[in-house]
Amino acid sequence: MTDKSDFRGPDPFVYAANRNKFTYEQLQPYFGKWVAWSLDGTRILAAAEDGKDLHDLLVAAGLDPHQTVYSYVHDPSIDCEL
Amino acid sequence: MSLVFPYLAQHYPRPLVTLRGATVRYRPIFAITVFGPSGDYPIDVLADTGADDILFPEWLAARIGLDLTNAPTGGGSVANLGTIPVRYAEVRLRLWNPHEQREWQAWVAFTSAPLRQGYFGQAGGLEYFEACFRHWRRELELTVAPTYPGT
Numbered sequence: 287m288t289d290k291s292d293f294r295g296p297d298p299f300v301y302a303a304n305r306n307k308f309t310y311e312q313l314q315p316y317f318g319k320w321v322a323w324s325l326d327g328t329r330i331l332a333a334a335e336d337g338k339d340l341h342d343l344l345v346a347a348g349l350d351p352h353q354t355v356y357s358y359v360h361d362p363s364i365d366c367e368l
Numbered sequence: 369m370s371l372v373f374p375y376l377a378q379h380y381p382r383p384l385v386t387l388r389g390a391t392v393r394y395r396p397i398f399a400i401t402v403f404g405p406s407g408d409y410p411i412d413v414l415a416d417t418g419a420d421d422i423l424f425p426e427w428l429a430a431r432i433g434l435d436l437t438n439a440p441t442g443g444g445s446v447a448n449l450g451t452i453p454v455r456y457a458e459v460r461l462r463l464w465n466p467h468e469q470r471e472w473q474a475w476v477a478f479t480s481a482p483l484r485q486g487y488f489g490q491a492g493g494l495e496y497f498e499a500c501f502r503h504w505r506r507e508l509e510l511t512v513a514p515t516y517p518g519t
Contacts (some may be wrong), residue, residue: 295410295464296399302374310379314469325410338427350513355399357412358429358485362380366393 296355310362312321317361322354337348369468372397375506376412396501396508400488402476403460404432406480411486414501415508419489421475422461428486429457429478436478444477452481461492463510472496472518 304327320337321330322344331354332343344351370412377392383389387512396415401408402424409431411424423444429436439455454477454480462471488494497510 295401295462298371298373298398298465300397302376304474306374306377310381315380336427337429341431342446347371352408352410355410355412356399357399358483360378360484362378365384366386367379 296323296325296327301325301355304328313359316359317363318359318360320356322349323357324349324351325355327355369466370509370511371463371465371470371482373415373508373510375508394466394503394506397485398463398488398508401462401464402428402432402485403462404429404434406433408432408462413486413488415488415494415501416492417494419487421489421491422474422493423454423483423487423516424476424478425486426455426478426480429455432459434459434478435491439478440478443481446479446481446483446487448484449481452479454479470482470512470516470518472516 296324303362316333318334320340322332322340324331331342331349334340334343337356343352375395377391380391383391383436385425397412400413411428411497434457436455439457442454444452444454456475456477458473458475461474476492496513496515498513500509
C-alpha cells in the first residue's frame with residue numbers, strides 16, 4: 287500500500303492538460319475500452335475491453351499498475367451520456 | 369484550501385447540436401485513489417450530483433484485495449445499464465493535488481455490471497464537500513464541508 291509520505295498521485299492540472307491534447311484520431315483505437323494512463327496523462331500504457339485485465343497487462347510490460355490512472359474511453363458514436 | 373480538478377475533454381468527429389456545433393465535450397472527471405487491504409489504485413470518476421452513491425467496477429475490489437463474498441448487497445440503476453447488482457464495502461479514498469490531500473473512509477458500491485466509468489456520487493463523496501461546478505472555466509472545485517470526516 288502506498289504510504290502517505292511517498293504518495294504521488296496525478297497532478298490534476300498536468301493530467302488533464304495532457305489528456306485533453308489527445309485528438310479523436312489518437313484515441314480512436316481505444317474507444318469503448320478501459321485504459322491505464324500515465325500519471326502525467328501523456329501516454330496510454332495499456333488497454334483492455336475489461337478493466338480487470340489492465341493489471342496483468344501492465345505487469346507483463348514491466349510497469350507499476352499503481353503508477354497509472356484507470357479510465358474508460360467513451361465511444362463518441364454516442365452523442366451524449368445521460 | 370480546496371481541490372480543483374480541470375474537466376476532461378471528449379472529442380467528437382462531428383458537430384454536436386446541443387453545443388452549437390462544437391466538437392468537444394468537457395466533463396467533471398477526476399482521479400481518486402481507492403485503498404484496500406492489499407493495494408491502491410487511482411481511477412477516474414465522474415462527479416455526478418445525480419448519483420446517490422460512489423460506484424466502482426467490481427474488478428477494482430479484487431485488485432485492492434477486498435473480498436465481497438459476504439458484503440452487503442443491493443440494487444442500483446445506471447442509465448445505460450438499467451438495474452444492476454451492487455455490493456458494498458468500506459474503503460479509504462484519497463483526493464490529491466500538489467497543494468492539498470484529503471483522505472477519508474467511505475462505504476462505496478461495486479458492481480459486476482460493465483460500467484463505463486466510476487461515479488463520485490453523494491453518499492461518502494459529495495456529501496462531504498462543497499462542490500462548485502464551474503462549467504464556464506471547465507473545472508470542479510471541491511472544498512471540505514463541516515461534515516467531512518477525514519484528514
